[in-house]
Amino acid sequence: MEDISVEVTDRSKWVKSATGGTTSSQISYYRDQPSTWRRWADTQAMNAWYGYHVGDRVAYLWGAMQDFAVKPSLGMRLRNSMYKRCLMLPSSPLDESILDNYLEKLDRWRPSFIQAYASSLHEFCRHLKARNRCLPYLRGASVTAERLYSHQRKEIEEVLGFKVFDWYGSRELGRVASECENHEGLHINEPSVYVEVEQDPSLPDNCGHLIVTDLWNRATPMIRYRTGDIARLIVGECSCGKALKRIASLEGRLTDTFVLSDGKRVNGLIMAHSVMSNSTEIVERQIIQKTLTNFHVRFVRGPEFTASSLRTFGDSLKRVLNPEISITFEQVSEIPRERSGKIRFVKCEIEDPGGLTPISAGDQREEFHV
Numbered sequence: 001m002e003d004i005s006v007e008v009t010d011r012s013k014w015v016k017s018a019t020g021g022t023t024s025s026q027i028s029y030y031r032d033q034p035s036t037w038r039r040w041a042d043t044q045a046m047n048a049w050y051g052y053h054v055g056d057r058v059a060y061l062w063g064a065m066q067d068f069a070v071k072p073s074l075g076m077r078l079r080n081s082m083y084k085r086c087l088m089l090p091s092s093p094l095d096e097s098i099l100d101n102y103l104e105k106l107d108r109w110r111p112s113f114i115q116a117y118a119s120s121l122h123e124f125c126r127h128l129k130a131r132n133r134c135l136p137y138l139r140g141a142s143v144t145a146e147r148l149y150s151h152q153r154k155e156i157e158e159v160l161g162f163k164v165f166d167w168y169g170s171r172e173l174g175r176v177a178s179e180c181e182n183h184e185g186l187h188i189n190e191p192s193v194y195v196e197v198e199q200d201p202s203l204p205d206n207c208g209h210l211i212v213t214d215l216w217n218r219a220t221p222m223i224r225y226r227t228g229d230i231a232r233l234i235v236g237e238c239s240c241g242k243a244l245k246r247i248a249s250l251e252g253r254l255t256d257t258f259v260l261s262d263g264k265r266v267n268g269l270i271m272a273h274s275v276m277s278n279s280t281e282i283v284e285r286q287i288i289q290k291t292l293t294n295f296h297v298r299f300v301r302g303p304e305f306t307a308s309s310l311r312t313f314g315d316s317l318k319r320v321l322n323p324e325i326s327i328t329f330e331q332v333s334e335i336p337r338e339r340s341g342k343i344r345f346v347k348c349e350i351e352d353p354g355g356l357t358p359i360s361a362g363d364q365r366e367e368f369h370v
């Protein structure tokens, strides 16, 4: 990536980051300062559609573990509470005691908004329902990172008592599209990104591959960046009157949730960052849950693969999930990709895990909810 970076902005203010890793391997890139400012402004502008204003308290029920410090410094904690006014709650693993603990924290912090991974907010709302609780201080909720299924939206809105907003973006592209107050698809952030949907006759319902060009970042230009997600352009204007084009919510954001024998659930996104996410020993991997205790790992060898690589991988997987699980390995030349074009990094194949239904196992036959 450094090779294609261009020397047109103040390099000393570039920020190095990496793609989210849900496509199995991470890629480094740089972001220049003007585009960083622009991204912040885009986010605030689109968040205002659901009533958020700078300074409002926000709780994040969040799965991207790189956004959490292992041991946050005092300065970081002060910055989060006083300046950013956010409360960070890891969304994986989640179980009843963790959710009760989060509920206590929310009651103390009393945020106005919650921003969450779709399946995590759904699980949290189910927990609220079971506890017969509501959150009277909450005024808005937004979800991202995973597809928001219509049944999840319905249950979330029933419990919270207001509409939930879906948005799409990524670490490398920033805010790409957001729902407006009329919830008729996601408006594209056209002043900052150019979005194309490349038609593919093998896909149903005029769906195509989502390709995005970042119009601001000159440090690592993202030109016709293939997101690996599947989308559909919506024809016609939104009833809200905004002129920005729209896409239907995306089908490509699928990550399953593992269900463990002790009832804990571990969202797949956490695995992308905690299990050899940036390894030159195993360059691609797919973890499939077969039963509550049996996992199967497909992997592609990297240049530094050694006899101990699989043991190291297995140990880190057991640390995150459960030391008692059994793991089988299968070396492949390529991980088969899903219809979205992405590698599905984790898959839960349990039909009925002891009465527990995987939260985001994904009914892939479900229609777009626009």
Ligand SMILES: [Zn+2]
Pocket (backbone or CB within 6 Å): 180, 181, 182, 183, 184, 187, 238, 239, 240, 241, 242
């Ligand atoms: Zn609209």
